[in-house]
Amino acid sequence: xxxxxxxxxxxxxxxxxxxxxxxxxxxxxxxxxxxxxxxxxxxxxxxxxxxxxxxxxxxxxxxxxxxxxxxxxxxxxxxxxxxxxxxxxxxxxxxxxxxxxxxxxxxxxxxxxxxxxxxxxxxxxxxxxxxxxxxxxxxxxxxxxxxxxxxxxxxxxxxxxxxxxxxxxxxxxxxxxxxxxxxxxxxxxxxxxxxxxxxxxxxxxxxxxxxxxxxxxxxxxxxxxxxxxxxxxxxxxxxxxxxxxxxxxxxxxxxxxxxxxxxxxxxxxxxxxxxxxxxxxxxxxxxxxxxxxxxxxxxxxxxxxxxxxxxxxxxxxxxxxxxxxxxxxxxxxxxxxxxxxxxxxxxxxxxxxxxxxxxxxxxxxxxxxxxxxxxxxxxxxxxxxxxxxxxxxxxxxxxxxxxxxxxxxxxxxxxxxxxxxxxxxxxxxxxxxxxxxxxxxxxxx
Amino acid sequence: xxxxxxxxxxxxxxxxxxxxxxxxxxxxxxxxxxxxxxxxxxxxxxxxxxxxxxxxxxxxxxxxxxxxxxxxxxxxxxxxxxxxxxxxxxxxxxxxxxxxxxxxxxxxxxxxxxxxxxxxxxxxxxxxxxxxxxxxxxxxxxxxxxxxxxxxxxxxxxxxxxxxxxxxxxxxxxxxxxxxxxxxxxxxxxxxxxxxxxxxxxxxxxxxxxxxxxxxxxxxxxxxxxxxxxxxxxxxxxxxxxxxxxxxxxxxxxxxxxxxxxxxxxxxxxxxxxxxxxxxxxxxxxxxxxxxxxxxxxxxxxxxxxxxxxxxxxxxxxxxxxxxxxxxxxxxxxxx
Numbered sequence: 001x002x003x004x005x006x007x008x009x010x011x012x013x014x015x016x017x018x019x020x021x022x023x024x025x026x027x028x029x030x031x032x033x034x035x036x037x038x039x040x041x042x043x044x045x046x047x048x049x050x051x052x053x054x055x056x057x058x059x060x061x062x063x064x065x066x067x068x069x070x071x072x073x074x075x076x077x078x079x080x081x082x083x084x085x086x087x088x089x090x091x092x093x094x095x096x097x098x099x100x101x102x103x104x105x106x107x108x109x110x111x112x113x114x115x116x117x118x119x120x121x122x123x124x125x126x127x128x129x130x131x132x133x134x135x136x137x138x139x140x141x142x143x144x145x146x147x148x149x150x151x152x153x154x155x156x157x158x159x160x161x162x163x164x165x166x167x168x169x170x171x172x173x174x175x176x177x178x179x180x181x182x183x184x185x186x187x188x189x190x191x192x193x194x195x196x197x198x199x200x201x202x203x204x205x206x207x208x209x210x211x212x213x214x215x216x217x218x219x220x221x222x223x224x225x226x227x228x229x230x231x232x233x234x235x236x237x238x239x240x241x242x243x244x245x246x247x248x249x250x251x252x253x254x255x256x257x258x259x260x261x262x263x264x265x266x267x268x269x270x271x272x273x274x275x276x277x278x279x280x281x282x283x284x285x286x287x288x289x290x291x292x293x294x295x296x297x298x299x300x301x302x303x304x305x306x307x308x309x310x311x312x313x314x315x316x317x318x319x320x321x322x323x324x325x326x327x328x329x330x331x332x333x334x335x336x337x338x339x340x341x342x343x344x345x346x347x348x349x350x351x352x353x354x355x356x357x358x359x360x361x362x363x364x365x366x367x368x369x370x371x372x373x374x375x376x377x378x379x380x381x382x383x384x385x386x387x388x389x390x391x392x393x394x395x396x397x398x399x400x401x402x403x404x405x406x407x408x409x410x411x412x413x414x415x416x417x418x419x420x421x422x423x424x425x426x427x428x429x430x431x432x433x434x435x436x437x438x439x440x441x442x443x444x445x
Numbered sequence: 446x447x448x449x450x451x452x453x454x455x456x457x458x459x460x461x462x463x464x465x466x467x468x469x470x471x472x473x474x475x476x477x478x479x480x481x482x483x484x485x486x487x488x489x490x491x492x493x494x495x496x497x498x499x500x501x502x503x504x505x506x507x508x509x510x511x512x513x514x515x516x517x518x519x520x521x522x523x524x525x526x527x528x529x530x531x532x533x534x535x536x537x538x539x540x541x542x543x544x545x546x547x548x549x550x551x552x553x554x555x556x557x558x559x560x561x562x563x564x565x566x567x568x569x570x571x572x573x574x575x576x577x578x579x580x581x582x583x584x585x586x587x588x589x590x591x592x593x594x595x596x597x598x599x600x601x602x603x604x605x606x607x608x609x610x611x612x613x614x615x616x617x618x619x620x621x622x623x624x625x626x627x628x629x630x631x632x633x634x635x636x637x638x639x640x641x642x643x644x645x646x647x648x649x650x651x652x653x654x655x656x657x658x659x660x661x662x663x664x665x666x667x668x669x670x671x672x673x674x675x676x677x678x679x680x681x682x683x684x685x686x687x688x689x690x691x692x693x694x695x696x697x698x699x700x701x702x703x704x705x706x707x708x709x710x711x712x713x714x715x716x717x718x719x720x721x722x723x724x725x726x727x728x729x730x731x732x733x734x735x736x737x738x739x740x741x742x743x744x745x746x747x748x749x750x751x752x753x754x755x756x757x758x759x760x761x762x763x764x765x766x767x768x769x770x771x772x773x774x775x776x777x778x779x780x781x
Contacts, residue, residue: 060550066503067546073513074539077528084528085594088521089740093748096518099511100755107507108766111500119769165740168747395529397595406536413540417547424554 003400004391007079010407012376014071016369017414021065023368026140026185027192027227028058029133031220032113036129038219040122046212051129052117053433054196054216057425059114064421066107068414079403083383083393087163090156090171091146098142106135137185144184148177150384151375152245163387175245176238183234187371189227190331191364196220197338198361199429201354212433214348221342221357225335231328236291242378243292246385247301249378252312253321254288255281256302263288263300268322271314276303312380320374327367334360452745453735456519457720459752463515465712467508469622469705470763474498474505476623478545478570479616480642481563484627489776490635491563495549496774497630504763506546518748522594522738523723530588530596531580534603538573538580545569571616578615581715582608586664587725587732594733607660614653618711621646622704625688629697630774640692643700647689650707654681661718668718677713684710 032054038047073095076084084091112120112128120128155170156163165171197220203213243250250256255271255278256263265287269278286296293300303311334356341347348354379385383393477484477498485491517524528535544565552562586607589597624646627639658678661668668674688703719725724733739745 060554063503063547063550066506067543070510070542070546071539073510073517074528074535076517077524078532078535078539079529081525081529084517084521084525088517088524089744092514092518092521092524092740093744093751096511096514096748097751097755099507099514100751100759103507103510104504104755104759105762107504108501108762111504111766112769115500116769165744165747168743395525395532396593397597398529398532402532405533409536409540413543417543420551420555420558421547424551427554 001400001404003398003403004394006400006403006407007394008390010079010403010410011072011075012373013407014068014075014410014414016372017418018065018068018072019368019372020365021061021068022136022140022143023184023188023191023364024061024195025058025065025136025192026188027190027194027223028054028061028196029129029136029192030189031193031196031216031223032058033129033133034219034223035216036126038215040126044215046215050212050216050433053212053431055113056428059110060421060424060428062106062110064417067417071410078406079395079398080383080393081395081397083388086161086388086393087384090149090153090163090165093165093168094142094146094149094172098139102135102139102142105131106139109135140185140188141181144181145172145174145177148180149174150382151180151379152176153384153387158387163384176241179234179238179241183231183238183371186227186231186234187364187368189223190231191368193220193223193227194331194357194364195361197224198358201357202429203432204348205351205354205358209433210348216433217347218342221338221347224331225339225342228328228331228335232332235325235328240292243300246379248303248306248311249317249375250292251301251303251305252314252317252378253374254300255314255318256288256300257304259299259302259305261289261297261299262286263298263302265291266318266322269318271318273314310381310386312378317374317378320370320377324367324370324374327363327370330360330363331367449739449742449745450736452742452749453519453739454721455749456515456739456745457716457723457735459749460512460515460519461712461716463508463512465709467505467512468619468708468712470508471502471505472619472622472708473626473701473704474502474623475570475574476619476621477627478566478623479574479620480623480627480639481567481570484624484635484638484642486634492776493631493635493774494627495552496776497627499549500770501766502549503546504766506542509542515748515752519740519745520723520733520735520738521740523733526590526594526596526724526733526738527580527584530598531583531603533600534576534580538576541569541572543569545573574619575612575616577612579603579608579612581615582611584722584724585611585715585719587727587729590724590726590728590731590733592731594731594738607657607664610653610656610660614650614657614711617646617650617653618704618707621650621688622701622708625692625697625701625704628692629701632773636697640695640697643692643704644689647685647692651682651685654685665718671717674714674717677710677717680710681707681714 032051035047035051038044039051109128109131113132116128117125149171152175154174155165155167157166197217200213200217200220203209204217239250255266255269257276262285264283264285266278267282267284269281271278289298289300290296292298337353338347341350341353381389381391383390477494481491481494485494548562548566548569552559552566555562583603586605588602591597621643624639624643628636628643631639684703684707688700688707691699691703721735722732723735723738726732
């Protein structure tokens with residue numbers, strides 16, 4: 001196994017594992033902020049207790065996010081030092097800015113959320129909840145800026161083989177930053193709110209803390225429904241952006257081998273990269289053209305427009321993109337069903353729907369990972385699109401054996417953290433909001 | 446070109462400030478982590494000790510992440526050389542930090558594996574506390590670099606006398622800082638033990654500093670000609686002496702203040718003998734300096750604006766948070 005392959009595998013595993021936590025944080029902090037607002041302005045004591053319950057879970061999710069995030073900042077230097085040398089002039093700044101603007105804020109005020117309920121005023125506690133919500137999203141802004149610059153680099157010129165910044169705002173607000181940020185944040189809201197709604201559903205099914213569980217269900221389900229519907233628009237906008245700025249990536253998403261007008265949308269198929277055709281394809285004629293250009297005759301570029309050594313792999317991006325869309329459509333159905341139940345004030349009574357919420361908790365995580373895999377594999381063979389090849393981005397002085405060694409250690413340690421983290425979160429969930437509130441006022445456990 | 450040079454020097458200073466901030470803030474919780482099995486004798490004392498750092502350790506660690514990010518952004522060539530060159534050593538630091546980050550939260554909520562997470566907390570604090578000094582000692586004394594700025598040594602190249610002595614110095618200073626923090630935040634037998642440990646550790650740190658001085662004399666004789674280094678060295682001894690005096694009078698706040706100024710003076714010494722190098726090469730012509738390792742003037746300028754806007758805010762709300770949690774730690778206080 002080559003050092004490039006091992007370094008990619010390691011980055012994929014470590015970033016993929018890390019990417020379970022920040023989306024949860026995005027959604028959970030929003031639900032917590034709404035609950036704290038209900039407590040502060042409507043004097044809803046139940047909202048406060050439910051919020052304390054979620055804060056305990058957030059605390060565990062957050063430290064797992066921190067722990068697994070550290071390795072990514074190391075990784076660019078450890079395994080990808082040629083990348084760091086070539087594009088460090090642009091890529092380092094957003095990582096540093098994330099620390100300065102977002103990560104300090106998030107960590108410091110999360111300390112107050114977890115430890116400070118009785119040490120600060122209710123208004124200050126609400127402000128802490130707001131700042132944790134705000135900072136976790138601001139953190140996302142900088143990370144998406146860095147990642148989007150790899151997809152659609154802008155605001156730089158090449159000098160002696162190195163990228164040099166020419167315009168900070170062009171680099172930061174490159175053609176994909178805004179739409180990718182919205183898409184990722186909505187994915188996070190769907191993830192965190194469905195986790196919270198699923199927990200509420202479980203409490204109701206077990207007939208525990210019913211009033212609080214119903215409050216949590218209504219709050220979280222509302223966020224979930226709104227975010228799932230908005231995601232349809234953001235996903236569409238993102239697809240149009242990819243078609244315009246990374247056409248070969250869209251061609252891979254859709255397994256479109258030939259450039260054509262009236263391009264079909266492939267509902268199902270098995271891409272065969274060797275023979276450049278899709279087996280067992282089920283297609284809707286003209287649909288892809290319509291989706292990206294609002295006209296069934298729009299010309300869409302196929303893979304044959306690009307040199308073979310600049311084409312992304314097709315199978316993974318195709319499968320990831322389609323399965324993500326399938327899940328997104330499922331979330332919309334759930335959102336509509338949940339919305340109808342909420343409007344009729346029947347949401348806590350439909351045991352079938354409550355069970356669906358509970359068992360659907362893992363699905364947004366799957367959708368996030370699939371979308372991310374499609375986006376990053378679809379960027380290949382480039383580390384930075386049309387600027388730096390992935391094969392040229394790895395550290396020159398790190399032997400494959402070292403990467404393999406650290407990969408094995410990552411696997412062992414992350415498995416341990418995952419197993420312990422899941423059992424701890426389940427334990428906290430099982431305690432229920434009454435117990436969480438009790439330990440909150442007595443202190444400690 | 447002149448503005449560019451000014452920016453490079455400012456960023457040499459600012460990366461130093463971030464790393465010094467990290468040592469002062471995360472330093473005490475690293476120290477608490479290593480001292481944990483020696484200071485706390487029962488479950489109540491263990492929880493008390495953990496609670497002294499519970500609300501703040503995470504924000505403290507951000508100083509390291511931001512310092513690392515700033516090094517990447519301002520001096521990408523130095524970041525790339527060190528992180529790829531010191532691969533295995535940094536992996537040990539990384540895995541320590543990962544396990545340490547989850548250990549306290551997991552210990553509180555996973556009673557069946559309490560011992561495992563305590564072990565992760567202690568080991569995850571000890572290894573970085575030792576290895577930071579070793580890494581710093583290496584970039585100061587010089588490592589083999591090739592013409593492409595790449596590290597040309599191996600893992601064992603890193604284990605030479607000066608870096609090892611620096612590792613010892615860093616470890617003892619972290620432990621001293623952790624013990625003065627514990628004395629400040631606790632009372633009763635735990636506080637007494639912390640004060641006693643602090644006195645011993647002040648003496649150990651003094652010895653380690655003297656050994657470091659000898660190592661610098663032998664391996665980096667040129668450093669002895671730098672006047673600012675002597676001034677900072679005097680401040681190191683002054684901080685140590687004042688910390689010891691404060692400990693004898695049981696003025697814990699003052700002792701913590703001087704174990705903090707100790708770190709600032711140590712970083713001052715490092716900056717004075719190391720500037721303008723970032724990574725000294727065995728062949729001085731190949732050294733990575735503020736000039737050949739830096740980002741473009743525009744990037745440094747943008748980063749400076751980010752730092753000038755952001756860091757005063759960080760300082761302001763960090764002080765606020767410490768005030769929220771000021772005073773002795775109680776066990777009936779919310780949290781772990």
